[in-house]
Amino acid sequence: MQKRDDRLAITHLGEEQSKYLNAVVPPVFMNSLHIFDSMESYAAREDEHAYVYGRVTNPTVQILEEKVAALEEGCMALAFSSGMAAASAAILAVCRAGSHIICMRDVYQPIKNILNRYFIPRMGITVSYWDGLDLNELEALIQEDTAMILLESPATFVFTVTDIKGAAEIAKAHGVKTYIDNTFCTPLYQKPLTMGIDISMHTLSKYIGGHSDIIGGILIVKDEELGKLIQDTIRELFGGILGPMEAWLAIRGLRTMHLRVEQHQQTAMIVAEYLENHPKVERVYYTGLKSHPQAELIARQQTGHTGLMSFVLKSEPEKAIKVVNQMKVFEIGCSWGGFESLALCPLIHYSSEELAFLNLKERDKGLIRIHCGLEGADVLIEDLEQALREA
Numbered sequence: 001m002q003k004r005d006d007r008l009a010i011t012h013l014g015e016e017q018s019k020y021l022n023a024v025v026p027p028v029f030m031n032s033l034h035i036f037d038s039m040e041s042y043a044a045r046e047d048e049h050a051y052v053y054g055r056v057t058n059p060t061v062q063i064l065e066e067k068v069a070a071l072e073e074g075c076m077a078l079a080f081s082s083g084m085a086a087a088s089a090a091i092l093a094v095c096r097a098g099s100h101i102i103c104m105r106d107v108y109q110p111i112k113n114i115l116n117r118y119f120i121p122r123m124g125i126t127v128s129y130w131d132g133l134d135l136n137e138l139e140a141l142i143q144e145d146t147a148m149i150l151l152e153s154p155a156t157f158v159f160t161v162t163d164i165k166g167a168a169e170i171a172k173a174h175g176v177k178t179y180i181d182n183t184f185c186t187p188l189y190q191k192p193l194t195m196g197i198d199i200s201m202h203t204l205s206k207y208i209g210g211h212s213d214i215i216g217g218i219l220i221v222k223d224e225e226l227g228k229l230i231q232d233t234i235r236e237l238f239g240g241i242l243g244p245m246e247a248w249l250a251i252r253g254l255r256t257m258h259l260r261v262e263q264h265q266q267t268a269m270i271v272a273e274y275l276e277n278h279p280k281v282e283r284v285y286y287t288g289l290k291s292h293p294q295a296e297l298i299a300r301q302q303t304g305h306t307g308l309m310s311f312v313l314k315s316e317p318e319k320a321i322k323v324v325n326q327m328k329v330f331e332i333g334c335s336w337g338g339f340e341s342l343a344l345c346p347l348i349h350y351s352s353e354e355l356a357f358l359n360l361k362e363r364d365k366g367l368i369r370i371h372c373g374l375e376g377a378d379v380l381i382e383d384l385e386q387a388l389r390e391a
């Protein structure tokens, strides 16, 4: 059962029906600007927190932001046109030219790409990588000019979990800001701001949207000054606000998120246990399994698990491609968090160096990542059974 306040945030918070002709569902405010009665009221717009222009804010976007801020127990949420727009806004807000960043090794790959292709060569930022495990090692990586620690927990290849509270405490003691990608858990199953994290991020494109029909991202903070910096300088001037239609779809997605993730979790648990007992499967990576090497930490900081997991076969990595090609219900695709089941071999083209960077072995090249959708565990197991048999 989800928390009462979370259920109310999802269903009702932030919605004032009397403002929109008592329509039960808030409309898509599909307007680029708002108009004023007089030049005097236009001049007073900032004092009155008036809506002015769509690149700055939009009423539909604000409803979404209010709901997600409440779910994450933050004071402010800011929605962006993608998860990557949100993530880069966080880095731009916290770092300056020459700053040092500590980044977990298995964060979402495009984060490492934007560090390598932009922040390092263009902004003179330096980066140290951390495996997310040893807190003493994290502390030792902190330098004079360390501005930010980038975390993701659980990360989405082998589902490494980091001690969120421990990392946040170390960062705070050194005046370093912390950022976490909280997408896997959704705002329901993990509340990083309550554990001391400064900025929590979600892509809306996964479970919050939930229907594989939008791209969007959101940052949540508990410090108003930092929130205002992100809003007034980064989002308004770089111009990466979420569109109103996407915000409306994200609100619609949110309305059933607590029901969906519960179902994804239930299905994924059954599928993970099935795979763990399959004679052709070497290892299953899922945060819900008792066999997860960090099960104790997971129990301390997560209240649930969603539908994403990985597994490795006992046979050579190339076999994984055959298994995925043989799947009929699981479609081949790179995202997750929607109604549909998906499969992929995300590491198949990784070089030995790239695998070693992630502390993975040659055999992990054949890692199969699956997202358990809403088709039901019986359907998914039947599909996995035939794929593992035929391939």
Ligand SMILES: *Cc1c(COP(=O)(O)O)cnc(C)c1O
Binding pocket: 082, 083, 084, 085, 108, 156, 181, 183, 184, 203, 204, 205, 206, 215, 216, 217
């Ligand atoms: C998809 C994803 C992102 C990026 O989100 P976009 O909306 O595609 O930019 C970031 N983090 C994780 C964990 C993701 O899965």
